[in-house]
Amino acid sequence: MxxxxxxPLDGSPLAEQxxxxxxxxxxxxxxxxxxxxxxxxxxxxxxxAASHAAGVASGSLIEETERVEREECERYLAEQERELADxxxxxxxxxxxxxxxxxxxxxIQGIASPIVVLxxxxxxxxxxxxxxxxxxxxxxQLEVPVTVIPNTAD
Numbered sequence: 001m002x003x004x005x006x007x008p009l010d011g012s013p014l015a016e017q018x019x020x021x022x023x024x025x026x027x028x029x030x031x032x033x034x035x036x037x038x039x040x041x042x043x044x045x046x047x048x049a050a051s052h053a054a055g056v057a058s059g060s061l062i063e064e065t066e067r068v069e070r071e072e073c074e075r076y077l078a079e080q081e082r083e084l085a086d087x088x089x090x091x092x093x094x095x096x097x098x099x100x101x102x103x104x105x106x107x108i109q110g111i112a113s114p115i116v117v118l119x120x121x122x123x124x125x126x127x128x129x130x131x132x133x134x135x136x137x138x139x140x141q142l143e144v145p146v147t148v149i150p151n152t153a154d
Contacts, residue, residue: 002145003113004092006034008104008134011076015119018149019080022117023089025147032090034111035080037073038103039095041066070095101137108142116146 005026009015026033041062073095081091096103108114120135139146 001113002029002031002115004034004111004115005029005031006036006108006111006114006116008036008038008116008118008138009076009080011037011072014121014151016080017151018117018119019084021147021149023084023087025115025117026089029115032092033084034092034094034114035077035084036094036096036104036107037077038100039066039069039073039097040099040103041069041097043099066097070097100134101141104134104138105141108138108144114144116142116144117149118146119149120151 002025005022007018007022009018022033025031074093077093077095081093084091094107096107108116116138118135118138120133135146135148139148
């Protein structure tokens, strides 16, 4: 039914709470896990700072930030891949650059018959309105099943 179980991760223990659920689905459907982590070097800069930094440093600051963030993402995904592969699972990883939601939507739309499993930060009310929700955005923008594991830690 599902050919790939996609798990967006941000490097936090909260996001990793989706993994046991994703593992169960991967085993049930005999499907690989596709671990995805998106990084956005531009988000590391305050508004306006990126263009100023790019002008002053000819882009070297942004390039260095991107290199460091990509390496950290790849290292994190490799660690997760090793742990899951040791449990006998097939695991694919993707570190992608860009704004989180549009990048995830593009990646997931390119995967045949996926199901997405992720956690929510558990924000509600005003905070959710102001900060938005990756899980909610994906749920509305994707035309594939999205399983959202609620954060019960808050």
